[in-house]
Amino acid sequence: MGHHKSFIYIVTLVATLGGLLFGYDTAVISGAEKSIQAYLIDSQGLSSFLHGVTVSSALIGCILGGAISGVISSSLGRRKALIVAGILFLLSALGSGNPEFLFFEKGVPSMGLLWMFNFYRIVGGIGVGLASAVCPMYIGEIAPADIRGKLVSLNQFAIIFGMLVVYFVNWGIADGQTTEWINNFGWRYMFLSEAIPATIFVVLMFFMPETPRYLAFQQKDDKALKILTKLNGVEKGREILSEIKGSLASTSKGELFSYGKVVIIVGILLSIFQQFVGINVALYYAPRIFESMGAAKDASMLQTIIMGLVNVVFTVVAIMTVDKWGRKPLLITGSIGMAIGMIAISYLAFQDIIGMATLVFIIVYTASFMMSWGPICWVLIAEIFPNKIRSQAIAIAVAAQWAANFFISSTYPPMMEFSSGGTYLFYGIMSILSAIFVWKMVPETKGKTLEEMENVWVK
CATH class of the missing domain: 1.10.286 (GTP Cyclohydrolase I; Chain A, domain 1)
Structure with a gap:
């Protein structure tokens, strides 16, 4: 092949910094969550509902960012859309770490300060929503067909790596400090630390090309x-x-349904299934899940890091195999693995058996997701839409994904109160349905150029 490998990899690596920031921004809250609760919620005697809203407020921004990504990437271009996302990450990092800026007195929690903090988190969420749509699109539109799957999968690797980095950063900031210090100052440094990768990303994107x-x-x-x-x-x-x-x-004018409705429905369902199999529950609530299964506080943090490493290893498996084996075989294999993991966890929960077996099946489930639906869903969303409607269609698919994420994350605590076994069984059934959906409805895109993909949908 006549590719200029080094140029392609440099451009891809810079673009995947957007993915790294996406992971960083979504996971930074996990280390700061308890301090935010102490500093902004409990100190004012506010409800646990407001705590929940504050922890997940960034997701509201993600849905918004995903929804407007089509307009922004069509009008400004893919490269400038990523620069905008980077600037939003930077503003969110500085603002979340210092929400008193200009309007409030430092160290005096108030309702206004809580809303200001949430405002900055939502700004970061809009950056995440934008980056989650535009990074795969940018890489997909630049990458040569025979290595496109591998390069778009690198974006998922960057997301997972960003999460892992922030787990260590948060741990490093909190290590050896008093709870009082963390509750007053530590959480600020956690948010501010994101300003460093955000600045690097914005500066480097100025030197990158627009997509052909x-x-x-x-x-x-x-x-x-x-x-x-x-x-x-x-x-x-x-x-x-x-x-x-x-x-x-070609004849169509680029109206959304000019290639039929099926392609849009497939894009939306890929997004919804990626969330309805329950992965974010496993990621967001990992320490709580391990604690409820009987692990001590410190051990549950350690098990979260083990899960982080499993995520990284199996995402690499996907990167190495996606262009060899194809998208469909990986997705179906992953769905079967996830179903086995979740149904086993469900059975153990119904039997009240808690222990090593549960951890093993959580790892089976997470590993299956990371080598399949984690990266490959993004690869397909970047590939399946024809050129003319790509930016609009990706915006709809990504907004659907964040909405599904919000729905699954917020229904998890009440579902668990109702029945933990039933909750895991639900995710297991979704995993089985996701396999049937891929088998019946999703086309194989391996090795095809983005232009050849159009012929799959042309009526």
Whole structure:
């Protein structure tokens, strides 16, 4: 292949910093959550409902960011959309760490301060929603067909890696400090630490190219060809440009349903299943799950780090195999593994058996997700939509994903109160349904150019 490997990898790595910030921003709250509760909620005698809202307020921003990503990436371009996301991450880090800025007195918790903190978290959430839609799109539109799956999967690796990094950063900030210090100051440093990767990301994105598909869409063929040549070599570059121009010249005007409704439905269902199998419950509530299963406080934190490492290892498995085995076999295998894990946990919960077996099946479940639905869902969302409707369709799929995430995360505590065995059984059944859905409805995209994908949907 005539790719210029080093250039492709540099561009991909910079773009995946957006994924790293996505993971960092979503997980930073896990270390700060108890201090936020002490500093802003309990000190004012506020309800646990407000605590729940505060912990998950960033998700509201994520849904918003996902929903507006189509408009922003179509009007500004993919590269500038990522710069906007980076600036939002930076503002959120500085604001969440110092919510008193300009309007409030330092060290005096008030209702207004709580809303201000939530406002900055939502700003960060909008950045996460934007990055979660635009990073895979950007990488997908730049990557050559034969390594596209691997490169888009790197974004999921960056998300998981960002979560792991922030677990260590939070632990490092809190290590050896008094609870009082953490509750007054420590949590601030946790949020402020995100300003460092955010600044690096914004600066580096200024030096990155716009995607050739977006440039061709804007009739800037010379610029598009220049980048395609840099990515694929002269001959292949020309060939791809004429394919892109062909796909843009086809009869449809780029209305959302111009390729039929099925492609949009498949995109939305991929997103919903990725959440309804219950993965974020396993990630957000990991320490609580382990504690409820009888692990001591310190051990539950350690088990969370073990899970973080399992996540990283099995995401690497997906990166190594996605372009060899294809998307469908990996997704179906993962669904079966998740179903086995969750149904076993459900059975153990109904029998009141808690112990090593539970941890083993949680790892079976998480590993199955990380080698399949974790990265591959994003790969498919970046690939299956035709050029003309890609930015709108990805926006809808990603907004659906964050809405499903919000729904599953917020229903978990009441479902567990009702029946823990039943809750895990529900996620197990969703895993089985996800396998049937992929088998019946999802096309294989391995090795096809984004333009060849259009023929799958053209009526």
